[in-house]
Amino acid sequence: MEIIELKHPYQEKEIIQEPIVLALGFFDGVHLGHQAVIRKAKEEAVKYGYKLAVMTFNQHPKIVYTKLDDESMFYLSTNERKAELLADFGVDILYLVEYTWDFGSQAPQEFVDRYLVDLNAKVVVAGFDYTYGKPEVANMQTLPEHAAGRFEIVEVDKLMIDEHKISSTSIREHIEAGDVTAANKELGYLYETSGIVVHGEKRGGSLLGYPTANVETTAKEFLPGIGVYVVEFNVAGQWYQGMASIGYNVTFGDHRYITCEVFILDFDRMIYGENVKIRWHKYLRGEIKFDGLDNLIKQLDQDLIDTRQYFEAL
Incomplete structure (x- = not known):
C-alpha cells in the first residue's frame, strides 16, 4: 500500500x-x-x-x-x-x-x-x-x-451488533470497562497496543516467581481498564501467550503510578528496550489488594491456570 x-x-x-x-x-x-x-x-x-x-x-x-x-x-x-x-x-x-x-x-x-x-x-x-x-x-x-x-x-x-450501532465510541467504552471480549467482537479482530519494555521494580521475579515485562505505552493508544487479562505478547516478531496486569500494584502500597506488566508464559529472556505488541484476549479479574504475598501468589497461580485453559480451549 x-x-x-x-x-x-x-x-x-x-x-x-x-x-x-x-x-x-x-x-x-x-x-x-x-x-x-x-x-x-x-x-x-x-x-x-x-x-x-x-x-x-x-x-x-x-x-x-x-x-x-x-x-x-x-x-x-x-x-x-x-x-x-x-x-x-x-x-x-x-x-x-x-x-x-x-x-x-x-x-x-x-x-x-x-x-x-x-x-x-x-x-x-x-x-x-x-x-x-x-x-x-x-x-x-x-x-x-x-x-x-x-x-x-x-x-x-x-452496522448493528447486540442492538446497537458499532462505533469507535462504544468500543472505547468496552475497553475502558475491561470488556475486551465485547470490544474485539465489534472490531472483528483482537485489540492490539504497542510499547517498549522498561525497567520496573523487579519484584515479580524475586518475590513472586512471576517475572514480568513492564511495558510503557509510547504511542497515544487507548489502554484497557484496570484488571488482569489473557494476552498475547509479541517481541522480535514472535507471539507468545501471557497474562497482563494493568493497575497500581495496590498490595505494595497506596498512591502508586499505573503500570502495564506482562508475565510471558514459557519465556526466559532479557528484553529491556525491545519494542513489543500486546493482543488483548480476555478480562480475567479486577485488581485486588491482598493482605500478604502468599495470597497474591495463590491468585497468580490461579490466573496462570485460567490463562492456560483459555488458550487450550481455542
Whole structure:
C-alpha cells in the first residue's frame, strides 16, 4: 500500500494521476463498520478496475475545534496501526491528510472539488453518517449536489451488533470497562497496543516467581481498564501467550503510578528496550489488594491456570 501524506493546500504532483475508488472516514480502530465501507469500496474498485484509496486524517478534528490538546487524545489505532490494518483489508493507496484549521475551514464545495474530484475519485464510498463540514450542510444527503454528477456515490448503512450501532465510541467504552471480549467482537479482530519494555521494580521475579515485562505505552493508544487479562505478547516478531496486569500494584502500597506488566508464559529472556505488541484476549479479574504475598501468589497461580485453559480451549 502506498501512503501519501497531504497538507492543505497540496500540490498536484503529490496525487496519483489515475482513476480511483475513494473511501472516506476517520477509521479509528478500523472496526467492522469501517470494514463494511472498505469492503464495499473494494467491490467497486474491482468492478471498474480502479485502485482502492482511503482518505483519512492524521489526528482527530476535535483537537482543532476544542480545547482538547493532542496529549489528551488517545486512539484505538495509531496512524501506523491504522495503515497496517487498511493494507490488510486490501487498500492500495492511503491519503493521510494533516487536519489543520486551514483544511477544516474549507467550504463543503471546495472540499469536494479539491479532495474528491481532484483526487480523481470516480466512485466515493462512505458511511451513512459521514460529514465533510457542518453536519447540517455537508453530509451524505448533500453530497450529490456538491458532486454534480462528477463521481458516483455509494452510501453504506450502519452496522448493528447486540442492538446497537458499532462505533469507535462504544468500543472505547468496552475497553475502558475491561470488556475486551465485547470490544474485539465489534472490531472483528483482537485489540492490539504497542510499547517498549522498561525497567520496573523487579519484584515479580524475586518475590513472586512471576517475572514480568513492564511495558510503557509510547504511542497515544487507548489502554484497557484496570484488571488482569489473557494476552498475547509479541517481541522480535514472535507471539507468545501471557497474562497482563494493568493497575497500581495496590498490595505494595497506596498512591502508586499505573503500570502495564506482562508475565510471558514459557519465556526466559532479557528484553529491556525491545519494542513489543500486546493482543488483548480476555478480562480475567479486577485488581485486588491482598493482605500478604502468599495470597497474591495463590491468585497468580490461579490466573496462570485460567490463562492456560483459555488458550487450550481455542
